[in-house]
Amino acid sequence: MSVFKDAGHLFRFAGLFVLAFLIFLVVRHYIVPKSFGQYGHYRGASIGEIAARPVKFAGHETCETCHSDEAAKKSSGKHAHVNCEACHGALASHADDPSIMPVLPDTAVLCARCHTASAAKPKGFPQVDPASHYPGTPCNTCHQPHSPGMDAGGAK
Numbered sequence: 844m845s846v847f848k849d850a851g852h853l854f855r856f857a858g859l860f861v862l863a864f865l866i867f868l869v870v871r872h873y874i875v876p877k878s879f880g881q882y883g884h885y886r887g888a889s890i891g892e893i894a895a896r897p898v899k900f901a902g903h904e905t906c907e908t909c910h911s912d913e914a915a916k917k918s919s920g921k922h923a924h925v926n927c928e929a930c931h932g933a934l935a936s937h938a939d940d941p942s943i944m945p946v947l948p949d950t951a952v953l954c955a956r957c958h959t960a961s962a963a964k965p966k967g968f969p970q971v972d973p974a975s976h977y978p979g980t981p982c983n984t985c986h987q988p989h990s991p992g993m994d995a996g997g998a999k
């Protein structure tokens with residue numbers, strides 16, 4: 844004699860849960876990648892895949908071995924700590940083969956990216972409003988990109 848009058852439907856219900864769990868285990872087995880959890884909560888094989896990607900940045904030390912003039916100019920100015928590829932973009936391809944000539948940056952886009960005034964920037968960071976700060980004239984007419992701190996023409 845059972846505890847409940849019609850206990851049968853409770854067992855069927857519990858059976859459904861067990862079935863759903865088994866289906867979950869089977870599906871999980873097929874869709875979770877093999878190396879998942881090898882080292883942690885991620886796909887172990889992703890480490891090798893990422894490491895195998897070609898390197899796109901050469902690093903400023905590499906640029907400086909060939910472009911010592913630009914490096915010297917930069918080191919004494921306000922951009923001393925802004926590295927080459929922050930402005931020129933990833934140039935490992937050019938560093939490996941200098942005959943692949945890089946496109947020079949458009950200063951209207953490049954300089955504004957860092958220097959456009961915004962309340963979110965630290966007060967001490969030099970900022971201008973490109974709409975009122977000599978609009979229409981390229982920034983490098985007055986500022987030397989590699990050394991904006993020591994320029995002719997009254998600009999800093």
Ligand code: HEC
Pocket residue numbers: 901902903905906907908909910927928931933934935937938939941944945946947
């Ligand atoms: C193996 C030597 C070498 C390395 C490394 C190298 N360059 Fe060059 N680069 C050259 C040569 C040679 C030229 C073409 C002649 C010139 O303008 O000095 C050139 C040209 C350039 C130009 C274009 C100049 C123009 O007038 O259009 C830029 C910009 C430049 N390099 C930036 C870089 C940056 C940034 C790096 C580091 C990621 C770098 N280079 C690494 C040798 C090198």
Ligand code: HEC
Pocket residue numbers: 903906907910913914917922925926927928929930931947948949950953983988989
């Ligand atoms: C703040 C941004 C910035 C940084 C940092 C920077 N450059 Fe440039 N660079 C420019 C711009 C903008 C031009 C284009 C100037 C023009 O059109 O006259 C340029 C031009 C050049 C040229 C062409 C020759 C010239 O002087 O016009 C070379 C070569 C070069 N950069 C190499 C380098 C190297 C090497 C570094 C790192 C040591 C570096 N740059 C760092 C912005 C930058």
Ligand code: HEC
Pocket residue numbers: 921922925929930950953954955956957958967968969982983986987988991992999
């Ligand atoms: C990747 C960000 C970045 C880019 C791009 C950049 N700058 Fe700068 N700039 C800086 C930093 C960082 C400083 C140093 C700020 C400091 O000294 O506190 C600086 C300083 C300056 C200063 C000096 C202001 C002063 O107080 O004397 C001038 C002028 C300037 N930049 C102009 C330019 C121009 C023109 C360009 C485009 C060729 C440019 N910057 C591109 C980050 C950038």
Ligand code: HEC
Pocket residue numbers: 950951954955958968969970971973976977980981982983984985986996997998999
């Ligand atoms: C016609 C020349 C001229 C042009 C073009 C020009 N500037 Fe300037 N810039 C100056 C002079 C002069 C100063 C110093 C006086 C001042 O702050 O207005 C200056 C100051 C700055 C400063 C420092 C502001 C501070 O608070 O310390 C930055 C950053 C700057 N410019 C960025 C730019 C950028 C980015 C561009 C291009 C969008 C640009 N400039 C175009 C002449 C120019």
